[in-house]
Amino acid sequence: MRKIITICLSALALSSTACGNYSITNQSDSPRVVLAAVEPPQQKNEDDESQAFKNQVEFERTYTPIVQSELKRLFPPSSPTESPFKAYGVMYLDTKDKDMNNMKFVFLLDQPESPLVKELEKSLKAKMGKHVEFRPSKHNQKKLKEVQDGITKLLEKKELVGGWGVGIDTIKEKVRVSAYIDESLQKEIIKKYGFDLVDIEIHNTYIDIKGYVIDKKDNEILVVNPEKQKTNDSGHSYQANWYSNAPSDIDIGNIVEVTVVNGAKISMYQYPDRDEALEVKVLQSSQLSEKQQTEFESVRKALESEIK
Incomplete structure (x- = not known):
């Protein structure tokens, strides 16, 4: 039996080409005519994606050390693999707006009233301004993990064909099921956990x-x-x-x-x-x-x- 566990945190577009627009202007005394070169759509998309990737790299280089430093100061790990903050919530990098000025770290809080969380919010907002956002989570991480484990155990009992995965989509705050399953099993999952907690992607x-x-x-x-x-x-x-x-x-x-x-x-x-x-x-x-x-x-x- 195959199982692929996937967790979606953020999306990156990786591509690199560069070719700018240019124009040719008639310099005579007659009415000026501007001829603009038109880029092929694929080339333009690749150029946009390349710039978006550069923006994200620069954003992370600037702000990730600040976030890591404050998390380590307020939630010191006892080992390299430990993440004490997970008891309070989760964070992800929001890059849906490709402009670096609009990128931000988003903290989804299971314990928004915790003094440590409030101190973290105050400190990061002072250092990062609009590039950080704090808000209460719709579903706490413990609940999402319980749903993830429950669906995983259910699917492990089924004779599924093809690779499948169950993971937590941090951005949507849902458990994502990716598998080739029939309608009856889909209904069983939704009936038990609800649309608010689960997204199902059917493999083709x-x-x-x-x-x-x-x-x-x-x-x-x-x-x-x-x-x-x-x-x-x-x-x-x-x-x-x-x-x-x-x-x-x-x-x-x-x-x-x-x-x-x-x-x-x-x-x-x-x-x-x-x-x-x-x-x-x-x-x-x-x-x-x-x-x-x-x-x-x-x-x-x-x-x-x-x-x-």
């Missing part, structure tokens, strides 16, 4: 491969796409994957179409890759034609050579 599905089954063991099949890959950084000639959760009546030599759930794979950076099949559709189970048999043997030999 897609056809991962069409090709020959060239090997099988237990409930796994090895499928290879017979079309050579035109661009492949791994250096392998063919797309080849092991799929678990395959029906037992699939035979070597069958031509199949495998559908998977979008999400993290069981294993990465190996060849053949591994994933879990949501559906295996047999496109051809009859005896292969002479041409297909030749192709099948060629692909199998090539794969055996590449994985040795």
